[in-house]
Amino acid sequence: xxxxxxxxxxxxxxxxxxxxxxxxxxxxxxxxxxxxxxxxxxxxxxxxxxxxxxxxxxxxxxxxxxxxxxxxxxxxxxxxxxxxxxxxxxxxxxxxxxxxxxxxxxxxxxxxxxxxxxxxxxxxxxxxxxxxxxxxxxxxxxxxxxxxxxxxxxxxxxxxxxxxxxxxxxxxxxxxxxxxxxxxxxxxxxxxxxxxxxxxxxxxxxxxxxxxxxxxxxxxxxxxxxxxxxxxxxxxxxxxxxxxxxxxxxxxxxxxxxxxxxxxxxxxxxxxxxxxxxxxxxxxxxxxxxxxxxxxxxxxxxxxxxxxxxxxxxxxxxxxxxxxxxxxxxxxxxxxxxxxxxxxxxxxxxxxxxxxxxxxxxxxxxxxxxxxxxxxxxxxxxxxxxxxxxxxxxxxxxxxxxxxxxxxxxxxxxxxxxxxxxxxxxxxxxxxxxxxxxxxxxxxxxxxxxxxxxxxxxxxxxxxxxxxxxxxxxxxxxxxxxxxxxxxxxxxxxxxxxxxxxxxxxxxxxxxxxxxxxxxxxxxxxxxxxxxxxxxxxxxxxxxxxxxxxxxxxxxxxxxxxxxxxxxxxxxxxxxxxxxxxxxxxxxxxxxxxxxxxxxxxxxxxxxxxxxxxxxxxxxxxxxxxxxxxxxxxxxxxxxxxxxxxxxxxxxxxxxxxxxxxxxxxxxxxxxxxxxxxxxxxxxxxxxxxxxxxxxxxxxxxxxxxxxxxxxx
Numbered sequence: 001x002x003x004x005x006x007x008x009x010x011x012x013x014x015x016x017x018x019x020x021x022x023x024x025x026x027x028x029x030x031x032x033x034x035x036x037x038x039x040x041x042x043x044x045x046x047x048x049x050x051x052x053x054x055x056x057x058x059x060x061x062x063x064x065x066x067x068x069x070x071x072x073x074x075x076x077x078x079x080x081x082x083x084x085x086x087x088x089x090x091x092x093x094x095x096x097x098x099x100x101x102x103x104x105x106x107x108x109x110x111x112x113x114x115x116x117x118x119x120x121x122x123x124x125x126x127x128x129x130x131x132x133x134x135x136x137x138x139x140x141x142x143x144x145x146x147x148x149x150x151x152x153x154x155x156x157x158x159x160x161x162x163x164x165x166x167x168x169x170x171x172x173x174x175x176x177x178x179x180x181x182x183x184x185x186x187x188x189x190x191x192x193x194x195x196x197x198x199x200x201x202x203x204x205x206x207x208x209x210x211x212x213x214x215x216x217x218x219x220x221x222x223x224x225x226x227x228x229x230x231x232x233x234x235x236x237x238x239x240x241x242x243x244x245x246x247x248x249x250x251x252x253x254x255x256x257x258x259x260x261x262x263x264x265x266x267x268x269x270x271x272x273x274x275x276x277x278x279x280x281x282x283x284x285x286x287x288x289x290x291x292x293x294x295x296x297x298x299x300x301x302x303x304x305x306x307x308x309x310x311x312x313x314x315x316x317x318x319x320x321x322x323x324x325x326x327x328x329x330x331x332x333x334x335x336x337x338x339x340x341x342x343x344x345x346x347x348x349x350x351x352x353x354x355x356x357x358x359x360x361x362x363x364x365x366x367x368x369x370x371x372x373x374x375x376x377x378x379x380x381x382x383x384x385x386x387x388x389x390x391x392x393x394x395x396x397x398x399x400x401x402x403x404x405x406x407x408x409x410x411x412x413x414x415x416x417x418x419x420x421x422x423x424x425x426x427x428x429x430x431x432x433x434x435x436x437x438x439x440x441x442x443x444x445x446x447x448x449x450x451x452x453x454x455x456x457x458x459x460x461x462x463x464x465x466x467x468x469x470x471x472x473x474x475x476x477x478x479x480x481x482x483x484x485x486x487x488x489x490x491x492x493x494x495x496x497x498x499x500x501x502x503x504x505x506x507x508x509x510x511x512x513x514x515x516x517x518x519x520x521x522x523x524x525x526x527x528x529x530x531x532x533x534x535x536x537x538x539x540x541x542x543x544x545x546x547x548x549x550x551x552x553x554x555x556x557x558x559x560x561x562x563x564x565x566x567x568x569x570x571x572x573x574x575x576x577x578x579x580x581x582x583x584x585x586x587x588x589x590x591x592x593x594x595x596x597x598x599x600x601x602x603x604x605x606x607x608x609x610x611x612x613x614x615x616x617x618x619x620x621x622x623x624x625x626x627x628x629x630x631x632x633x634x635x636x637x638x639x640x641x642x643x644x645x646x647x648x649x650x651x652x653x654x655x656x657x658x659x660x661x662x663x664x665x666x667x668x669x670x671x672x673x674x675x676x677x678x679x680x681x682x683x684x685x686x687x688x689x690x691x692x693x694x695x696x697x698x699x700x701x702x703x704x705x706x707x708x709x710x711x712x713x
Contacts, residue, residue, distance in 0.1 A: 065093070065175045065184045077230025078272055081187065081237075090188055090225045090237075091174065094131055094138065096181035102143065103270050104413070105129040106404045107197050110238055110265040110380055114394045115213045115252045116201050118264050121388060121418035123402035124197060129168075129270070136173050138185050140196070142166040145407040146294060148306050153298040169195035191237045191268055192223045199241045199264060213252040215262055216245025226265065234382055237268045253394050269382050271413060273406070276313055279578055280409045281589075283307035286596035286691050287570050288511045288541065288605050290403075291410055308410035310403065310509040311574045314357075314365060319577070322361055329367045330508075332417075335379050336371045338389040339421065343370060345493060346387055346419075349500035349561075352534075353508070356563045360576040366504075382414045385507070387500075391421035401460060401503030415507035417500070420463065460512075462502055462543055465624055468671045469546035470495055473558060475665035476644045479651055481552045491558055498559035501540040505567065509574060515604035515621045516542040516566055522627045522636070526554050534562030536626075538600055541567070543623035545633065545675065550640050565600040596691065597698030604689065618689040619682035619706060624675040631683065631713055634676035641669045641676075684711050 069091065072082035080093035105127045112118035128143040144163050149156040175184040190196065200215055222242030229236040241264045248259035256262060283291045289309035296304040316324040332350055334343055347368045357365035371379075371386070379386040382404075403415035473491055477483040516539035524530045525547050536547050536557050549555040563571075573592045579585040595601055604621030620630070627633045645666070653662055686706040692699025 063175060065177050065182060068175050068184060075228050075230040077235050078233055079230060079235040079270060081228050081230055081235065082184075083225075083228060088224060089186075090191075090228065092185050092187040092190065094183045094185065099131050099133055102128050102130055102273055102408075104273065104404075104406055105142075105196070106269045106271065106382075108267045108269070108380065108382075110267045112264045113252070113255050113262065114392065115256060116215055116264075118199070118201070118266075119392070120390055121402075121416060123404060123416075126404045126407050126413075128407055129196075133173075133183070134170075138171050138173060138183065139167050140169040140171075140190070142168050145292065148294050148296045148298075150296070150298040155298050169193075187237070188225060191239050192225055192241075193220070194218060194241075196268060197266075199266060200243070210249050213250045213256070213259070214245060214248065215243040215264075216248070216260070217243065219244040222261075222263075229381065231383065232272075234269055234271045236380075236382065238265060238380070239268065240265050255392070255394055267380055271382070273408075274313075274411060274413065276411075277315070278313040278409055278411045280308045280411075281311065281574060281578075283309045284573075284593055286593050286603065286693075287573050288513050288603050289509050289570070289574060290506075290511050291509075292405075292407060309574055310405045310410045310412055312412045312508070314362065314575050316361065316577060323358070323363055324361060325363050326365055329364055331367045331369065331385060332504075333379075333384050333386045334368065334370045335386050335388045336373050336375065338387070338419075342496065345496045346500055349497040350387070350504055352497065352501060352562050353504060356568045356571045357575065359568055360572050362575070365575075379416065385415050387417045387419065389419045389421060401506035403507045403509070412507070412509060417503045417507060419499070419503075460503065460506060462499065465543045465675075466495055466499065466546075468668050468675075469548075469558075471664055471668035472641070472672045473546050473548045475648075475661075475668065476548060476640055477552075477555075479644045479647045480550060480640075484552075487552070487555065494558040494561055497561040498540060498544075501560070501563065505539075505541050508571075510541050510567075510570060511607070512543070512605050513539040513541040513566060513603050514543065514606050514623055515602045515618075516540075516564060517544050517626045517630070518602050518620055518628045519564065519600060520627055522629055522632055525627055525633075526556060528556055531556040534560060535564045536560045538564045538602055539566040539570075540564060545624045545626040545637060545672075545679075547626060548637075548640065550636075550643070565598075566603060569595060569601050594696060597696060603691065616689065617685075617687040619679075619686035620688065622679055622682055625679040630679055631710075634679045637672055637676045641672050645669055683713075686711070 069082040071086075072084050072091070075081045075083070079098070082091045082093070083089070107124035109118050109120060109122040111120050112122070128145055130141045130143065132139045132141055142165060144165055147159075147163060149159040169190055171185045171189055173183050174186055176182070194200065200218060203209075203212070219242040222240075222244070224240055225237060226240050227236075227238040243262045243264070245260050245262075251259045283289055283305075287309075289311070291307045291309045294306040294308065296306050312330050313328070314330065315327045317327050318324040334346055338346065347370075350368050351366060353366050354362075354364060357363075368387075371384075377384060379388050401415065401417045403412045405412050470491060474483060474488070477487055477491075516537045519538040520530065520536065525536060526549060534557065537544055537560050540560050540563060544559060546558050547556065548558065569592070573589065576592070579588055596603065602620075604616070604618055606621075606623070622630070625634065648662065648666070653659060683706050688704040688706065690700045690702050690704070
């Protein structure tokens with residue numbers, strides 16, 4: 001080994017040993033000379049001081065509720081809200097007793113666009129929410145109300161097994177009062193997002209984004225809380241949800257000002273659980289009430305359901321009296337936007353329901369008032385049930401009667417009726433009626449597509465049929481025998497009465513009865529003495545064909561203008577005074593239900609029985625039909641349509657008029673032809689459905705094929 005390399009190697013090893021020795025000495029707390037290292041009290045003190053200052057700084061940042069809300073507007077009510085007048089930020093106060101308590105949560109579209117199904121007045125579903133504390137946060141839980149467990153069953157101890165509650169939001173606690181236990185949270189993070197409910201419509205499977213209008217994405221920067229209202233029993237928060245789509249493929253209708261930027265206003269409502277003596281009433285397949293499905297998971301029955309009907313808490317002021325005013329009547333307000341020429345018609349039609357309630361001992365069950373022009377409340381206030389009126393560019397309905405309920409009991413808490421001015425203008429949307437399949441869509445579905453979970457509510461499209469009916473009747477009368485003022489006014493009256501009765505029926509808890517037009521024979525529908533009762537069909541909850549006669553002398557009512565026998569019966573079941581004894585009460589209700597086999601009380605709804613693709617098979621349960629001989633009536637309608645069509649060329653519009661009215665009329669004639677053909681076609685391969693229970697007097701087989709000769713006819 002060379003001498004130079006050896007010296008270099010020895011020097012490197014020596015240097016390494018000295019370095020390791022110094023490292024060990026430092027680790028043992030010694031200085032480089034092996035003496036004990038001196039402590040540095042100044043540095044340790046500085047570190048401790050920094051920690052104390054950080055803690056003090058943290059405490060300084062933790063402001064009290066009073067300090068945070070010092071300059072904010074305060075709104076006391078069910079929940080106390082604070083709004084900063086400069087920044088517009090909103091906070092919500094929770095008292096200790098409000099935690100772990102159930103509240104009814106409900107949403108309504110305050111304003112929107114029809115293109116995405118979020119239109120003014122659209123109701124969301126009613127939900128049950130709870131505020132729960134978890135450490136430094138508040139969790140909002142949505143409860144599952146679809147199941148029942150008998151408290152006496154040991155299975156009730158496992159009531160939450162495999163049933164998921166939804167944690168819809170988690171919000172950090174902004175401040176807390178140690179003395180009172182009150183908690184302050186950021187309301188903007190709760191309401192101005194889609195935490196509590198889904199606003200953005202869910203695309204339908206197979207939906208082509210190139211041909212479907214889309215809102216784009218929620219823009220948090222432009223979304224904000226607009227209005228706040230808080231009362232002892234409810235708190236309302238109105239939010240503007242702003243959506244942005246930088247490169248829209250579809251511009252939407254003319255109602256969409258800018259397809260890149262669309263705003264939807266939604267009202268969120270928290271409602272205190274009603275504290276009353278309301279007694280729920282069980283649903284039954286023989287009557288047509290709305291209600292939530294509840295399954296008893298402790299029952300051995302083949303149909304273990306405990307469904308409850310939706311109805312108002314109507315109680316007699318004088319219990320047991322043959323006739324009494326209600327403690328709290330169902331009060332309706334005609335909105336001040338309503339055209340003055342229709343206000344009396346609307347009031348009279350609404351009050352016609354009182355005749356049905358009088359038959360079960362209630363006087364003035366419904367009360368109708370007019371909203372003053374200087375009223376200090378608006379129709380969006382859930383404390384008021386309002387008959388509202390709009391004039392939309394693309395009306396989704398002519399009338400829409402939603403209500404919201406307590407999911408635990410079925411008690412109806414509030415309702416509105418939305419009415420469209422275009423319904424009475426007889427302005428047909430010609431292309432839609434001819435080309436769009438939604439004109440014949442099942443009545444309980446939206447004609448504008450999927451509206452997301454919260455807005456998948458019952459939707460009524462009665463207007464589409466009435467609109468066609470009325471243009472057809474008006475043109476046929478003018479062409480065949482000359483429309484006079486009396487007939488024109490009667491058509492308006494009959495239509496308005498029917499529409500109001502139908503939509504108010506929904507708000508009373510009734511779903512559709514598409515079998516009700518089977519009540520009268522064709523001859524009876526032309527009998528003026530029969531029509532003096534104001535009833536053309538068994539119920540006003542059907543979608544009827546217009547009862548149009550080919551001559552002026554034969555014309556009677558165009559539609560029912562009073563509740564029918566089925567309507568009286570369903571009110572008896574749902575609203576008649578209950579007996580105190582549960583056993584006697586069940587027997588009383590069963591006696592009422594036993595009447596279901598009476599032909600005048602025929603019932604079949606569009607959800608279960610109506611003959612349409614994917615739906616039922618009973619041709620008697622249908623839309624746009626009339627009388628117990630629907631085939632004969634449909635044939636008569638086609639004859640009237642063809643006579644009118646042939647006479648049209650000889651009766652052109654007056655000088656100076658456009659051909660639009662004629663074009664709309666021809667469209668209506670073609671639509672009536674299509675509807676009549678549809679009614680007839682359902683008898684081919686049809687099967688009659690009987691809802692009677694086993695052993696019920698008058699009941700038949702549950703399924704009976706339509707007779708062969710009837711099918712050939």
